[in-house]
Amino acid sequence: MKNNYSRLKWVALIILGGILMFLSMVATAATTPPPFLQQQEVSGIVKDQNGLPIPGVTIALKNTNRGTVTNLDGEYNITAPANGVLVFSFIGYTTVEIEIDGRKEINIQLEEDIAALGEVQINAGYYNTTDRERTGSISRVTSEDIEQQPVVSPLEALQGRMAGVEVEQPNGVRGAASSIRIRGRNSLRLGGDQPLFIIDGVPINANSINSISPFTQNSGMDPLSTLNLSNIESIEVLKDADATAIYGSRGANGVVLISTKRNKGGDTQMEAKLYTGFSKVSNRMDLMNTAEYLEVRRTAFENDGATTNEYNGRDLLRWDQNQETDWQEELLGGTSPITDLNLAVSGGNEQTSFRLGGSYRKEGSVFPGTFEYNKVTANLSLHHRSKDNKFALDLSANYGVDNNELFFGSDFVRMAVTLPPNAPELYNEDGTLNWAENSWINPLNGLFKPQNIETNSLLSNLSLKYNFGKGLEFKTNFGYSNLQSGEVTKNLINAFNPVTWGYISLFSYHTDTRRNSWIIEPQISYNKQFGDFNINAITGLTFQENQNNFLTMDGTGYGDDSLVGNLSAADEVRATSDQEINYRYAAIFGRLGLDWKDKYYLNITGRKDGSSRFGPNKRIANFGAVGAAWIFSEEAFIQRNLPILSFGKLRGSYGTTGSDQIPDYGFMDTYEATDGPGGLYPTKLYNPNFSWEINKKLEAALQLGLLDDRINLEINWYRNRSSNQLTGYPLPAITGFSSVQANLPATIENSGWEIALNTTNIQNEEFSWRTSLNFTLPKNKLVEFDNLDLTPYRQTYRVGEPLSIALVYRYEGINPETGRYEVQDVNDDGRLDFSDRTGTAFVGRKYYGGVQNTIRIKNFNLGFLFEYINQNRRSYLSEIANSPGTYGNNSTQILDAWTQPGDQTNIQQLSTSTSSSAAFSNAMLSDEMITDASFLRLKTLSLSYQFSESFVERIGLKELDLYIHGQNLFTLTDYLGLDPQGGMAVPPMRTITSGLRLTL
Incomplete structure (x- = not known):
């Protein structure tokens, strides 16, 4: 889009250029034709950033x-x-x-243009759109x-990159499931906020194993x-009702x-990428050394007037007082290749x-052992289309095997922090584990509690399309997924x-998890242009079935280490859990997209769902939304008065979505066998009338492009209200049941602001600098909950407050007489209980964001x-x-413990007494410990070098890159624990890798 300012600029430049050219011709006597009349042939190849040729690139002679x-070969x-x-x-690429400068061959590499709002295709699920035309919120x-x-997980790759998307890594051990939450928490139930995951059109069960x-x-x-993360083209997150x-x-x-x-066609070529490196724990706590620890322990006993013995003071009497072991180094200090x-x-x-690929990844452990x-x-x-372009077939299949031995039956992290620094040596002289005359549990006993977790996953999708002409197309998607995971x-x-x-x-x-699902979605789409009016419509059906099986067993009485794990060699095998769950889902959906003159857009969507998780009376529900957008920068009065504005759009949406994220068969009555023969007793009541949760979403947004889209700004305001909460409803004890699955009259509201800013700071042939910033200011609260005091949730939530609150005692400081923590006894009944919290x-x-810079020289x-x-989080x-003062190492902060009235500290007097431990426990439940x-x-640092095309061709390649990547290189925080996000868990790994990418 050109505005009046840019037109005038180019006219002036053309006129000025013409005048200068004319003066140059007059001033220079030439016997040969001037350069602009000397014609020559110029040829070359145009490639993308991956070294692949780009067919269809326009090459124009400027000003002609x-x-x-x-x-097809670029x-x-x-x-x-x-x-x-x-x-x-x-x-989709930067112009x-x-x-020419007399050259006869010019080869060039084009870069993706993040500012090409109307060109880059965005996956919206059942249809594609562009950033310019979308009416919904998509990152x-x-x-x-x-x-x-x-x-190793795509969720980890999203951290810090999207507004409104919270991804939390529980610890730095590979394979542990991260949590993702989009625009806040919508449910009273923990775990009821999982988004829908779709891989190549196939919905999958992404719940943790x-x-x-x-x-x-x-x-x-x-x-x-x-x-395989290297095989992922893009990840889109849909947030508002319209999307x-x-x-x-x-x-x-x-x-x-x-x-x-997907394959891009053209000549057959092979791409290889190899990197190698290492990981280490990214942070350690500042713990007491042996001298400090022993002084703290002795002082605690002196304050209590107590006498140490070999049971309460083995670290003072039985262990070497000069032993100094850094347990963080011993248990967490390894290097993982x-x-x-x-x-x-x-x-x-x-x-x-076609495109055919594979990968192999191997990592070691920062823990002891191999x-x-x-x-x-x-x-x-695989993609195929007929010569008349009427029929098309797309097939995709992804298979992965994940074998994880990085987990153990012992918590090395907690032991690394709490073991006294003068604890005994790990090994005896003969190489066996040292149990120090039964005075401790050797932490390396965890090496003899190994776990092996193997997961196999298959995802496949087949899409068939037929174009009838005149804008009418029929399409059917067939999807299948299979996951099997076994743990020993x-x-x-x-x-x-x-x-x-x-x-x-x-x-x-032993655990065995099996998940199978299939989905069939026939669809009909219609696209037609009527002058300035364009219609884009789609309707379809969904048939889906999931089968989930979960089995746990244990075997006891093995005769030898070599037999452990072989259940046939166990004296006794017991099945502790055996579940088989079938889930069926069916729906009809439709979308009608309208636009007029490419500046007024209306999007209407609707869906009728049926779920087997509800009783016969409530299995069907209707959901829908409307989204609208106005590209006001296309208006003539805007172009005349705001030449700096290259793009401007107002959009908004409102609609309802629902949730059936509840346990299967929750509406049914269930029974269990009695201890005696032939008896059954009820365990759950029948309720066929509980129904879907309803989430009403409202959003308004402004998108701006300035200076020919070198600056792109998007501001979103959203408000989501989730009501009709599905959870357990408490029942009187006389019924014989504690609760029944039902809808509670509670409403949860999530609102907030999201800002995304992308700027092209500098852009030329030899240097470019781009910046992307995202910022989110969320707000969550329980708007209403009728009769909250009559439910078990009275001990968890408060109306008008966020769901993520802790009900705490009110901290009153350290008692100047006793030196112990004190909290308020609100009702003055002489005891502390929940009524005092x-x-x-x-x-x-409170808010979060990320800033990314990309620089090319x-x-x-x-x-x-x-x-x-x-x-905020709880204190370490x-x-x-x-x-x-009790047994176990701690932060050096303990050295500032209270000793006398007037001390300004938040650490109570050192003590080993039960009364001091009780005061400590109460303080841990107070507002002081938040x-x-x-x-x-x-989060990430990447440096790469791309060899010149002439050099690469001489060594027989098409492309060659060298790079070095860093992850979690440093963290600035005042939090005293291991990690401000995971608390006292393994911090995210500091990882450094280097490698190369080449194309043949």
Whole structure:
């Protein structure tokens, strides 16, 4: 789009150029034709940033109407003057001007243009749109950003890159499931906010896989870790009603669309990418050394007037007082090597093209031992279309095997922080574990509680299209997914103190998870242009079925270590859980998109859902939304008066989505067998009338492009209200049941502001600098909850307050007489209980964002991302749970403990008494122990060098890049624990890798 200002600019430049050219001709006597009349042939190849040829690129001779386009191999040929200028342009890429300067061959690489609002295609699920035309809220991350991060899960690659999207990593151990929340928490139920995940059109169950490891007991295993991140083309996150309503109940908490790479046709070529490097724990606590620790312990006993003995003071009497062990170094200080290899072959012709790839990844462990993480993936995409372009077929398949040995039956992290620095040596002189005469539990016993978790995942999709002409097209998607995960935990003989070997029983624990699903979605779309009016419509059906099986077993009584895990060799095998769950879902959906003159847009979507998770009376529900947009920069009065404005759009949406994220069969009555023969007793009541949660979403947004779209700004305001909350409703004890599944009269509101800013600071042939910034200011509160005091949630929530609050005692300081923590006894009844926890403390994010910069200097590319989160969380003291002065190491902050009246400190007097421990426990439940855990983290740093085309051709390649990547390089925070996000968990790994990418 050109405005009056740009027209005048170019007219003036043309006139000035003409005058200068005329004066030059008059002043110079030449016997040969002037340069602009000397014609020559110019040829070359145009490629993208991945070294692949780009067909269809327009090459124009500047200030003329002469031009050409590249063929399927990206080649071009044009006749032009020796001193002319060629202009290379293609949708989705930055336009580049190159002076010919007498050259006969000009090869060029085009870069993606983040400012090309009307050209870059955005995946909206059932249809594609552009940033210019979209009426909904959609955020996007491309393969360029994903591949710069040496991570294993696509969720980790989103951290700090999207407004309104919270991704939290529970710890730094590979394979542990991260959590994602889109625009806040919508449900009273923990775990009821999972968005819908769709990979290449196939919905998958992305809920974490159950695991008993201390590293995953709260988060589970990540089923997305089986994906090959180098094979992901883009990840789109749909947030508002306009974008998500077409998914009905499945889109209540947002939608995450993952698209894998497709073949681009052209000559057959192979791309290889290899990197290697290492990871280390990114942070350590400042703990007491032996001298400080022993002084603290002695002072605690002196304050109590107590006498130490070999039981309460083994660290003072039985252990070496000069022993000094850095347990963080011993248990977490290892270096984990990383190797990652990716191969892909692509090719084809105008009718049929393919892409075939595979990867292998191997990582070590920062923990003691020689345990590994291995992943192997394979992927295939195939595209075919008939010569008349009426029929098209697309097939994609992704398979991954994830083998994880990085988890153990012992928590090395907690032991690394709390073990006294003078604890005994780990090994005896003969190499066996040292149990120090039964005075401790050797932390390395966890090496003899190994876990092996193997996950296999297959995702496949087949899409068939037929174009009837006149804008009418029929399409059917067939999707299938299969996931199998098995975990075996062994307890071997050396996991136990030798004095117990005579009567302990070796045992193993087994889990088996199986998930199968299929989906069929026939669709009809219609696109037609009527003058200035354009119609885009789609309607279709969805048939989906999921089958989930979960089995847990344990075996006991093995005769030898070599037999542990082989259930047939166990004396006793017991099934502790056996679940088989079937979920069926069906829907009809439709979308009508209208636009007039490419500046007024209206989008109407609707869906009728049916879910097997509800009773016969409530299985059907209707959802819908409307979105509208006005590109006001197309108006003549705007173009006349605001020449600096290159793009301006107002958009808004409103609609409803629902949620059926509840346990299957929740409406049914269930029974269990009695201990005696032939008896049954009821365990759950029948309720066929509980119905869908309803999420009403409202949004308004402004998008601006300034200075020919060199500056792009988007500001969103949203408000989501989720009501009809599905949860357990309490019942009187006389009924014999504690609750029944029902809808509670509670409404949760999430509102906030999101800002996304993209700027092209500098852009020329040899230097470019781009900046992307996102910022989110969220607000969450429980708007209403009728009869809250009559429900169990009275001990968790307060009307008018956020869901992420802690109901706490009111901290009153340290008693100047006793030196102990004190909290307020609100009702003065002489005891502390829940009725005294009248205070509320916010625990969660206040605001968050990220800033990314991408700089190119000739063949060098530098990119880095900073993530910032302003948040509160519980103090590290509450997670260590060691009262100051009791057994176990602690932060050096303990050295500032209270000693006399007037001391200004938040650490009570050192003591080992039960009364001091009780005071400590009460303080841990007070507002004093909610602390600032804000942080600024250098999330990613990437530096690469692309060799010149002439050099690459001489060594027989098409492209060659060298790069170095860094992840979680440093974190600035005042939080005293291991990690401000994970608390006392393994911090995110500081990872540095280097590698190369080449194309043959």
